[in-house]
Amino acid sequence: MIGEELVQLLTPEGERVSHPEYESSLTNDQIVSYYRDMVIVRRICTESTSLQRQGQLALWAPIQGQEAAQIGAGRALEPMDFTFPTYREHGIAWCRGVPPEDMLRLFRATSNGGWDPQKYRHSVPTVVLGNQALHAVGYAMGVQRDGAEEAVMAFFGDGASSQGDVLESFVWASSYNAPIVLFCQNNQWGISTPMSIQSKIPLYHRAHGFGFPGVRVDGNDLLAVYEVSKRALDNAREGGGPTMIEAYTYRLGAHTTSDDPTRYRIDAEVEVWRHRDPIERVKALLVREGTVRASYFDEVAEEAEGIALKLREDVLAMGKPDPLTIFDNVYADVHPLIEEGRREMVELGVAGGGH
């Protein structure tokens, strides 16, 4: 899989490697801090999977294996940039400051969103594959019209890369030279659909056909994802137009908690990718270079444990919302059918909170 076109700055063994076009600019402090991010989001993810198995979440979409892709991109963003996620961007949400319990409101089925998208500059989850890519390009066209130095990042996966909306977003991004980074996490599987069915060419090659650069980066390499994302974002802010990034990675877990990947892929493949674990390779680097004291890894694991425990408590405390909230924010202005529905519910006496 690792062709010469794949940008890699850190090998699976945790050794730094050079690349003709990219060089790691991360300080040791940053690497240490982003290692912590990855450990925490993985722990959030395992806790959420447990919560789902215990019947406390309707669903969960795990990100194990994709932590470097998300933390690398998420940490390359500036505060004023704006991001448009799918339902699997927990690492990006973490980087944008979305509280973990807010990430789970969708999956706890108490909300169809979960956080204030303007506050975190991270849009609400999009479940219909690919719709958000067009929103991101439109938003970027707004940035352009405002003359603002901001970039926009759209997230989607290899599965959504076949959607018309994603390909139309490429056309629009190109036609208007929009300040956008189209960030594709190619985790090799669209539920059971392998890459070989989604595309006969590497996904990043598609960008060239639309008239802007595409870069394939080792999506399990924090250092490389960060640099490739940062350059693309800087370029967008400076008026250089769109870039597509294909973060070549792997979904170690299931598509969602409703999925059973043993039905369509072999263990040997998963094993190969386990050896490319994005967190282990940063850990190996930190050990190799003696960047942190030996106890650091345990401290981070302990901190992650605490975050997971608090998340569990917060989720369990999330009760059934007041039924009358069904009628909130359907319209911005008064609407007779909303008034009618609300009145009917009140008269039936089902209103009020409770579990």
Added chain:
Amino acid sequence: MATTTMTMARALNEGLRRAMEENKKVLIMGEDVGKLGGVFRITDGLQKDFGEDRVIDSPLAESAIVGTAVGLAIRGYRPVCEIQFDGFVYPAFDQIVSQVAKLHKRSDGVYTMSLVIRLPFQGGIGAIEHHSESPEAYFAHTAGLRVVSCATPEDAYWMIQQSIHHDDPIIFCEPKCRYWEKGEVDTERPPRGLFDAVVRRPGRDVTVVGYGASVRTMLRAAEAAESEGLSLEVIDARSIAPLDLDTMAASLERTGRLVVVHEAPHTASIGSEIVSSLTERCFYSLRAPGLQVSGYHTPYPPSRLEEEYRPSVDRILDAVDRVMEFES
């Protein structure tokens, strides 16, 4: 009173121009809307006056026209999307139903989906397939959307501006066969609210409700009925979703007889909705079941046959006769 005579096409153009002058966040986007001024010339001259950044000639993909408008609305703009013809709106259906309609709710009210989707609809211009459809019920069915239709130049002038100023997403249905018909437009103040139905012609015997191109046909039917001694009250619904049922019910309480006119097939249509809602409200005043005069349950026909398909004066009068036959 500053009253001017103009066509509906001109009124829409003037309304758009005024909205753009009043608010820099108003944008127009769509296929051929700039240099060409739209295939119906509704946006004629606007790109010249407001620039390419505000009147955006787009590539040819309806989902992207609406999808990027969503992003612009999130950014605080008020985009007006033109879908060239009714039958071409379906590629954008996913964006309209899954995103435009639901993002205000999904974001707990943080996002304002202040966008207008202009849709030249209904038939009557002798076009080829996909250029004469009435898809309004699909959108009326979706919570989060509002659907309106203008029937006169004055309404066109004001309703387009009211829609642009409104914070909810609005599907703006324009009866394309009336684009070239002239009418008086008072450009000083809007005659009524965006969601209010209006009695276009008072009458005693039968309440006839419709919208868009059907309004003119209903008025002609009312004239013809008068010569037969029947008095029709003609109501222009104007707002398709939500419906102004109060205005319609007030009329039906007096007449006791209802005919609804529209060009879509009648199953699960706006006509069905009006008949059902008014039956519920006015049951004890009804002297006959409410009837629909609509398109047939077929694809819109080749346009050499469209006058047999669309509600005509004769078909409306036939329905009027049928509701009059019921004894009270």
